[in-house]
Amino acid sequence: MSTNKIVPFSLKDAPSLIEKLLPVQKLSAESYKEQMAGSGKTLTALGSYWKGRKPLILNKACILGCLLPATDDPKRDLEIFEMLMAMDDESFVARWKRRYRPKEILEKLPLDNVRDLFTSEPEGVLPESSPINWSEDEYEGVRVQWRDEVSELSRRRIEKRLLPATVYRERVHVALRPEEVGEEVHEHIWSFVNSHLGTTAASFPELTEQLGVMRFGNRPRFADTFSGSGQIPFEALRLGCDVHASDLNPIACILSWAALNVVGGNLESRDRLVHNQQKLIREVQRIIDDLGIEIDGDGWTAKAFLYCLEVRCPQSGWLVPLLPSRVVSRGKKAVARLVPDFASKRYDIEIVSNVEDDELNAAAIGTVHSGGRGQESFMVHCPENLEYRTKIPTIRGDYRTTDGEKGNKLRQWAKEDFQPRSDDIFQERLYAIFWMKRKSSGKRYDFEFRGIGNDDIQREQTVVEYVRSRISKWQGEGRVPDSRIEPGEKTDEPIRTRGWTHWHHLFNPRQLLVCALIKEHAVGSQIPSVANFLNYNSKLCRWDSNPGPGRVGKSQGVFDNQALNTLYTYACRSFGWSKEFFSSDYKTFPTELGHIVKAESADQLSTDHDIFVTDPPYGDAVKYEEILEFFIAWLRKNPPAEFADWVWDSRRSMAIKGEDEDFRRGMVAAYKRMTECMPDYGIQVIMFTHQSGSIWADMANIVWASGLQVTAAWYVVTETESALRDGNNVKGTVLLVCRKRLGKHKTTRDELAWEIEEEVQSQVESLTGLNQQAKGLYRDENVFEDADIQMAGYAAALRVLTRYSTIDGRDMASESIRPRVKGEVTFVDDLIGYAVNTANQCLVPQGVSKSHWDKLSGAERFYLKMIDMEARGFNSIDNYQNFAKAFKVKNFQALMASQRAKSARLKSAVEFARAEMGEGSELHQSVLRAVLYGVMELTGDVETDDVLSHLTMNVPNWFGDMNGREMAKEFADYLAKRLEELRPEEAASARVLRDLIRNQRIG
Structure with a gap:
């Protein structure tokens, strides 16, 4: 048992580890692996519609890095940090997907003390040393196991010798993530941690509290004022901080609340949630069964209903279903055949399965053809072998007003509408149903797609009449939305393309019915599930006819691409298929510590905190303040008690967004308030995705105006390749570490030159020196690559700059909030450019003399630097982009x-x-x-x-x-x-x- 004594404030003035070092290469590998886990990530099940999630392991590294001290032994600091992050060899033994069995160990490893480590059955057959050839007759039927007295640490030290000697990122690729293993991954570390830090911890909450007392005098008070999906505050809570999470948007707050209270909730609250979920499922299913709207009376239950739009062709007078593809299911080889009804001038739709490949491939082209990228689509149909083509804008009646505004002839739906009127341009038609029936034996199902018969039409009418008789009451009670869709960049889409004016217009009668029933029975802890359900149950849900091997079809979420895209065809899940949203087996990391979630803007913070880690919306292309109104409309009336104090409005005008002057002013107000609510020895980490070329000037402006000083910066690869992005757009996250700027220091531009150069040179030498010290620990890999040292060099330059409140007689807080004029290079821009250029002068590749380097153009420096990176196996495009910006290569x-x-x-x-x-x-x-x-x-x-x-x-x-x-x-x-x-x-x-x-x- 450790006899260390925890002394309050003993680390108050000690630099934090994250200000001196961070193993960013390993952290990048771990972050990338977590992002690639997709739906397997810990918090994604709470709401996959939120895409901007920072990896939990990155958040853990930031918070631990703020708490841990940087000592005079950086190599040991690094070793201890990597133990805490489960990056050491012994931890990888526990992270391996299958640990080596005793017989495998004895077969592969040379050991001199076999009998001291292992016992056998029968006894006495093990030799004194290994390796052992188990195929020999004398070992037939022998069973081997570890001796009980052999510690877990001793076992791991032996097993780690069997781990493949690959580079770290390859090892991470085949291992489990630390969070998948659980706390046992850290069983071996605590004596080493306590010896190095002077603590007495045996768990992360104990270590966090002790370090908090040593640094702040109390358990760390943590805050994230842009909490979004709750990834950052969740990790702070799991580590053992008192947590404050806030966000302007109530849907972000719902996700943060769920992270802390569902996944992070105690076992008792989880039991209550399970009970309430089961109760909701029973009650809603009972009403649906009574109505008989999801069964065919012959043992089959509907899984999904497929709908399409239908329009009158202005040329032929025919009623035409708008089907971009007639393929219903690739797995079932099911297609929709259009059968002309000449008397009625419309098409019957037959659903046929197991068609020949030629017909399946031909069905990929339906009645809606794309006009190409950026072009409008057009409708095509061929009654009597005569082809008619009409542009969709023509069908809509698009026009421009005298003042140039766009308009069309679509009727604007009224509040009481929940389906098209008979004279509307766009009608909606149920054209196929996906049915399922349990097999006579076992738990498996038969599936089939069918066309629409009279019984199906009757069931649709039952739904319509049920909704018509209740919708006004539901809207009054808040069980169905009654709010208008406010115009906006993203919210204009459903108004312009369909004439929908209220949020409930985005849902068909079936969806409204089921949603209303769910709202009636849902309690507070189920609201995150309700939001997740809504994401997969609206008229914006695309039907995927080819979701993957062994699957016959899937309904995709509304926010697959972070927009409100209207569709020609869509899928409506049955309640039977939607139950999964209310029976999700969320992961559990129970905690008992205090936390609070508030729906407020960052500049309204009213409580003090020791650590801030935030991921603000810098240049965010996702218009969350608009698209999340999709959920707010359903939840704003009569919210459960847990959320009753929140403002149930997106408050678009208050949201920090974009990159313009309003954004900068909003960011300054937010971070200035955080600085005011932080003690002199507090610390902040600001995360931002490194895209814009003006990022450093923007962030320096914000830091200066907020009363902060940069102390470090690190770059971590956090984004995965995605089909939604171009193939060359892998991005990372910059971690900007800041402290309160204390005192009123003054300097001049001339005096800055030598100070910046000296600081950058010292930073570069420090990190390259640690590379040399850690060679054994890192198996000849570098702790820091050139890109990391470049980033640290920038931070060193900013550290010098932001130390001063006055430069050349100018007040930097005032200069930093001066409005930008397009094309103008401001005083701050000029200083940042000078500082960054000075930093780049110090980043000379080995093998090039500094005297030559100083004379090179940016393009020459770029080529020589990147050849060096390529030689060491670093070929990520973001490295090239970052260095091109650094060397000002046009x-x-x-x-x-x-x-x-x-x-x-x-x-x-x-x-x-x-x-x-x-x-x-x-x-x-x-x-x-x-x-x-x-x-x-x-x-x-x-x-x-x-x-x-x-x-x-x-x-x-x-x-x-x-x-x-x-x-x-x-x-x-x-x-x-x-x-x-x-x-x-x-x-x-x-x-x-x-x-x-x-x-x-x-x-």
């Missing part, structure tokens, strides 16, 4: 052979050929371009004398200035070493070129 794409997200690379000398040598190129008349040209020629077997002659002509003043010649020799040597593994043939050519220059006689 068109780095011209230097790239590939811009794929995970396999980007520069052009080789051969691929450049004669390109990028003219005046328009950023490499024009550069020594590097001349060297690459020489390498290209040598690789192409050009005579050496000619190559050398061309080189002397391509390098300006070759014979007059020896510096160009020395630089060319250095670059050739540099390329020879970096290309050895990448392109051996070019490496050999570079060596020849180096020797040609070296041996050339001058004069």
